[in-house]
Amino acid sequence: MYTQGLDSLGKDCLRDEAQDIGRLEQRFQARIDAEEKIEPKGWMPEAYRRTLIRQISQHAHSEIVGMLPEGNWITRAPSLLRKSILIAKVQDEGGHGAYLYSAAETLGVSRDELIGQLLEGKAKYSSIFNYPTPTWADIGAIGWLVDGAAIMNQIPLCRCSYGPYARAMVRICKEESFHQRQGYEIMLRLSRGTPPQKEMAQQALNRWWWPSLMMFGPSDAESKHSAQSMRWKIKRFSNDELRQKFVDFTVPQAEFLGLAVPDPALSWDEAAQHYRFGAIDWSEFEQVLKGHGPCNRERLEARRRAHDEGRWVRDAAVAHASKQAAKEKSRAA
Amino acid sequence: MTDSSRDWPLYEIFIRARAGLDHKHVGSLHATDAMMAIEHARDLYTRRQEGVSIWAVRSSDIVASDPADADALFEPARDKVYRHPTFYDIPEEVKTL
Numbered sequence: 113m114y115t116q117g118l119d120s121l122g123k124d125c126l127r128d129e130a131q132d133i134g135r136l137e138q139r140f141q142a143r144i145d146a147e148e149k150i151e152p153k154g155w156m157p158e159a160y161r162r163t164l165i166r167q168i169s170q171h172a173h174s175e176i177v178g179m180l181p182e183g184n185w186i187t188r189a190p191s192l193l194r195k196s197i198l199i200a201k202v203q204d205e206g207g208h209g210a211y212l213y214s215a216a217e218t219l220g221v222s223r224d225e226l227i228g229q230l231l232e233g234k235a236k237y238s239s240i241f242n243y244p245t246p247t248w249a250d251i252g253a254i255g256w257l258v259d260g261a262a263i264m265n266q267i268p269l270c271r272c273s274y275g276p277y278a279r280a281m282v283r284i285c286k287e288e289s290f291h292q293r294q295g296y297e298i299m300l301r302l303s304r305g306t307p308p309q310k311e312m313a314q315q316a317l318n319r320w321w322w323p324s325l326m327m328f329g330p331s332d333a334e335s336k337h338s339a340q341s342m343r344w345k346i347k348r349f350s351n352d353e354l355r356q357k358f359v360d361f362t363v364p365q366a367e368f369l370g371l372a373v374p375d376p377a378l379s380w381d382e383a384a385q386h387y388r389f390g391a392i393d394w395s396e397f398e399q400v401l402k403g404h405g406p407c408n409r410e411r412l413e414a415r416r417r418a419h420d421e422g423r424w425v426r427d428a429a430v431a432h433a434s435k436q437a438a439k440e441k442s443r444a445a
Numbered sequence: 446m447t448d449s450s451r452d453w454p455l456y457e458i459f460i461r462a463r464a465g466l467d468h469k470h471v472g473s474l475h476a477t478d479a480m481m482a483i484e485h486a487r488d489l490y491t492r493r494q495e496g497v498s499i500w501a502v503r504s505s506d507i508v509a510s511d512p513a514d515a516d517a518l519f520e521p522a523r524d525k526v527y528r529h530p531t532f533y534d535i536p537e538e539v540k541t542l
Contacts, residue, residue: 153512200492207489214473217455223475224452280472287493430453433477 133157144345149275152218160344163337164274165219167346169226172212173237176230177411179205181245182254190248197294198251204287211280218276231416239397240323242405249302249309249316255295257317257324257362263288264358265328268348277346296365303369310370317366318374325389326397328355359387455504456482458489460496468500476501 137157143150150156179202186202189195213223229235240258245251266288269281302313329335329351341347349357366373377390399405453475459468471490476482482501490496510518526532535542 151512153509203488203492207492210474210489211472217473283472429477429481433481436478 141343144273144343147345149278150273151275159340160346161219163341163344163346164277165216165221167341168212168216168219168277169221169229170236170238172209172216172226173230173235174241175205175209175212177237177241177415178258179209180411180414181241181243181407182251184245185248185251188248189251194298201255201291201294204291208284208287211283212277215274215276215280227419231412231419233403233412236401238327239400239405240327242400242408242411243319243323244406247312247316249299249312250319252295252298252302252313253316253320255291255293256299256365257295257320258327259288259291259295260362261324261327261358263292264354264361268354271345271348273345299369299371303371313369314371317371321374322392322396323400325355325359325392326394328352328358330394331392356386359389363387453477456486456501457504457507458482458486459500459502460486460490461498462496464497468498471495473504 136155140150140155140157140160150160182198182202182205186195186198189198213226216226217223226235230237245254263285266281266285270278270285272278272281299313299316302309304310332338332350332352335351338347338350342350363373363378375390377388379388380386381388400408403409454477455473456476456479457473458471460471461468474482474485474489476485479501483499486499486501491499522528
């Protein structure tokens with residue numbers, strides 16, 4: 113999740129011929145196999161670096177774009193407390209983006225470069241954020257399902273082989289739990305409310321269920337770069353394993369709410385101790401990924417507008433800093 | 446003026462969680478000056494009362510050892526186990542030593 117673009121990496125990144133590179137790579141892999149962390153200044157294969165830059169920056173972009181569907185409800189949250197909670201959550205997402213851009217920068221790419229790629233529409237972010245949030249219940253469903261799926265994916269990333277990424281993920285995971293619980297509580301409140309409120313919660317579940325399952329990315333058979341990422345211990349579990357775990361955890365939570373998971377094929381497999389679920393419509397995922405989702409254009413436009421409208425603040429900050437520095441200099445002279 | 450979104454210096458942030466503890470490195474951020482670094486560190490790293498004090502240090506001012514020198518720097522300490530108290534065998538009867 114957050115990394116779906118990895119599946120369209122260039123072929124060139126897994127090819128290295130020189131013999132000494134081969135030896136370095138062997139030693140690198142041995143360190144990874146021994147569960148040693150890789151740190152920014154140590155040697156790493158170019159493909160490892162590029163894979164991480166792509167994955168971490170996509171993750172960072174997802175956090176930043178992820179502020180938009182929820183920000184949409186800040187002014188209309190149903191109470192002052194809900195408004196405060198939502199502001200805190202959206203602020204967390206911005207913070208997560210900042211931690212992740214910092215982690216990516218340790219790999220020799222600048223934050224400005226990465227943000228530039230996002231604004232130019234060249235970078236990918238999780239396609240889940242290209243869906244709209246038409247009702248308050250969508251805010252509940254996002255916290256419960258989208259953040260729930262994110263946690264499922266992010267907990268193993270806390271043990272990722274790259275130190276700065278793993279450390280950022282530890283911080284993020286600590287905060288993410290609040291996101292999921294506040295979302296579930298919104299759903300709980302609505303599903304114990306009036307029939308129209310319960311129906312609103314059901315509709316939100318209907319909208320977010322399948323996109324949430326798609327967040328784990330293509331199935332293992334289709335995911336070309338999973339195997340290498342597993343060898344490098346960037347990834348610890350396959351997309352399908354994590355998706356299954358998410359379904360197993362989430363279906364009972366939906367039952368507790370008294371809501372129906374929108375999947376007629378869903379059933380409990382007693383022998384396997386897993387829920388079996390219906391086939392995912394990947395053509396929809398592909399469409400959203402290609403930019404034809406309900407809100408792709410709107411999201412990027414909102415980011416660009418925020419960037420442009422904030423320019424005067426950045427200019428003023430730089431002007432102030434250089435003025436202060438000049439004053440400091442003349443005082444010292 | 447050049448595009449001022451570029452080239453904001455990087456600061457490393459250290460937070461003291463409670464009085465009496467060390468400042469601990471928590472991450473980095475970009476800021477135009479030290480004051481902004483402190484203000485952003487407040488928003489970024491202490492949203493849940495994680496700290497009572499912040500240090501911000503320009504990343505470019507940090508001098509670090511080279512990982513390639515790790516052996517030369519740290520290997521000499523490896524065979525000096527006698528620097529640890531557990532190296533010495535003291536009879537059980539001897540107390541408070």
